[in-house]
Amino acid sequence: MPATAAPPDQADARDVRDLIQLGLKTEEYDLLLALAGNPNTGKSTVFNALTGLRQHTGNWPGKTVVRAEGVFAHQGDRVKVVDLPGTYSLQAGSADEEVARDFILFGRPHVTVVVADATRLERNLNLVLQILEITDRVVVCLNLTDEARRHGLRVDAEALSRELGVPVVPTVAREKEGIQELLRTVKRVADGEGETHPYRLKELPSELEEAVGEMVTALQERFPEVPNVRWVALRLLSGDESVESAVRSGELGDLEDPEARKEEGPSPGLSGDEILERAIRLRWSLSPDFQDRLTEGLYGAAQEIADAVVEEEKSRGMRWDFDQKLDRLLTSRRYGFPLMLLVLALVFWLTVEGANVPSAFLASVLIDTVHPALTSFGESLSFPWWLNGFLFDGMYLATAWVVSVMLPPMAIFFPLFTLLEDFGYLPRVAFNLDSLFRRAGAHGKQALTMSMGFGCNAAGVVSTRVIDSPRERLIAIITNNFSLCNGRWPTQILIASIFLGALAPAHWAGLLSAAAVVAVALLGIAFMFLTSWLLSRSVLKGEATTFSLELPPYRPPRLLQTLYTSLIDRTLIVLWRAVVFALPAGAAIWLISNIPVGQASLAEALVDFLDPFGLLLGLNGVILLAYVVAIPANEIVIPTVLMLTVLVGSMAGVGEGAGVMFELESASAAGEVLRAGGWTVLTGVNLMLFSLLHNPCSTTLYTIYKETGSWRWTALSALLPLAMGFVVTFLVAQVWRLVA
Secondary structure, three states: OOOOOOOOOOOHHHHHEEEEEEEOOOOOOOOOEEEOOOOOHHHHHHHHHHHHHEEEEOOOOOOOOOEEEEEEEEEEEEEEEEEEOOOOOOOOOOHHHHHHHHHHHHHHOOEEEEEEHHHHHHHHHHHHHHHHHHOOOEEEEEEEEHHHHHHEEEOHHHHHHHHOOOOOEEEEEEHHOHHHHHHHHHHHHHOOOOOOOOOOOOOOHHHHHHHHHHHHHHEEEEEEOOOHHHHHHHHHHHOOOOHHHHHHHHHHHHHHHHHHHHHHHOOOOOOHHHHHHHHHHHHOOOOOOOHHHHHHHHHHHHHHHHHHHHEEEOOOOOHHHHHHHHHHHOOOOOOHHHHHHHHHHHHHHHHHHHHHHHHHHHHHHHHHHHHHHHHHHHHHHOOOHHHHHHHHHHHHHHHHHHHHHHHHHHHHHHHHHHHHHOOOHHHHHHHHHHHHHHOOOOOOOHHHHHHHHHHHHHHHHHHHHHHOOHHHHHHHHHHHHHHOOOHHHHHHHHHHHHHHHOOOOOOHHHHHHHHHHHHHHHHHHHHHHHHHHHHHHHHHHHOOOOOOOOOOOOOOOHHHHHHHHHHHHHHHHHHHHHHHHHHHHHHHHHHHHHHHOOOOOOOHHHHHHHHHHHHOOOHHHHHHHHHHHHHHHHHHHHHHHHHHHHHOOOOOOOOOOOOOOOOOOHHHHHHHHHHHOOHHHHHHHHHHHHHHOOOOHHHHHHHHHHHHHHHHHHHHHHHHHHHHHHHHHHHHHHHHHHHH
């Protein structure tokens, strides 16, 4: 009977003091450690256990794929860890795969740690075997051994190590068990203590074996120091562009010691171009399915090894049965969609309702307390009225509104969303919506990016990195604006309460208002499908790609880590971008409200100019101007609308003055101001539609540009929804006026 993956070293608790997490300065190091693995194996948890959540993040050069780095000190060595993108393969079929493969090959890590899920060993071994073809400096981190035991699986770690020819260390990274033994093993491999004999595919089809042999001979003559010549030969025969480029440029010969290569001078044998010509000739001599047969051999080897080292108990326990029953419920044709809508509705309700109290508190502090204090401070320093107003009534007040309205919903939504991700539910959402997105010519993973967009469109745009296909990723980026972000929920709720709730009896008013807001959100999803379908058949024409979607096991969410990562990595970063854009917006709002043009202000002149076009759309000039000056953040639309309405209507006793944004204590009070400004039910309905269908905020547009690197796609992302908003509101206004 194979030995159970042993509980990690009991000395971990004592030796944890040997691990010193050094933070973000990753320039200097003694050892370079690459961390690879499939998605959902706990690779990021291993990374966080080593670096203490202190990580430097950014994009790989020329890629939108995120890279994470951290540094720690262990037994006198300064170790730099590079967390490679989670991937199932190294065939370079996606940006993630290309980044992971190229770093292992060209980044020259001293050791590559491959994190494997003990509950899904056979599937994970495919990547392990591919990495063993590239490098022999590998340590396998057999993670989630506690879950394997709960599922009735017993993994013989020693036998697995013998099969793979490299060290295997069982861990439970969530509890930091086995981390010290992992570090000691990495140190031994890096120092060359204990020889490794990595598993390599021994049998290839005869025709492929001959071609590989011929390529190996040529490569060894040209690049004698490369340790993985057989793997390079296979990649050249497969037409791998990155490896071909390395051979052509000679970079392949620099993998071991670039300086030594320079001293030795040019290598004998064929040139890089001649080797590539030979590879092309041999490739055409092989049968077309040789790559498929090679892949089959790899999967066959993974199955054979897993069968030899994993033993499954006859009864896998109640936990496994629970997972299967929950999957049958959450992914069923009958109950999957209703439960998905219920869960998402609950998240949105908790976000909206839960944000009311902290939003009111922040507003009372930042606006009711700090703002008067700042204006008094300016007056005490004898600031001119215009400077006091520009700084505190304009720039500060806009920023305060953004923080008070935007921070609480994001601080609630993102942790809830991350908890669902941690639990394993979000991949089930993608599974349920995959067929709908494929029919629209989009990618199934767009279901996840759409859901993230409901919290913040900028965060939704960043999350499209999970989509491998560049075409489908662009579709997801362009259409993410149709997810009703948290900055637009206040507008939807207030306008629905004022104009639609009033149409029903008092006891039904709240229900009607809520139903209207939900209808607008669902309409946004419908527009997302429609626009995706149109884009996939026009400027982004192509077939929807297939993808492997792994349904990870259900896991207890990590509350503290989730709070930390969601607040730091998502909430505060997005909020900071919004604040940066809110400052000039506040300045612009104050200036146009106080710069005189004849007998009125510039704002009044602009409203008069925009009014005819606005009325044609069933809106008005105030709304259009508010959306122009409030483009940095949707959160300041309502305060800007109220301020402009009071300014244009010359309403005495309401508001704080020209250019000073404000909100009223109740929806009924806001309704009185808007109705006095000439608003009707049509104005309210079309504002709800225009709030859904208009250009993204400047934070999202900036994020789109950073993700695509293209002004063209950024402009399309801005102009397409705006044009749709004009068309829809125009049609609704004409039909409304005909019927009414």
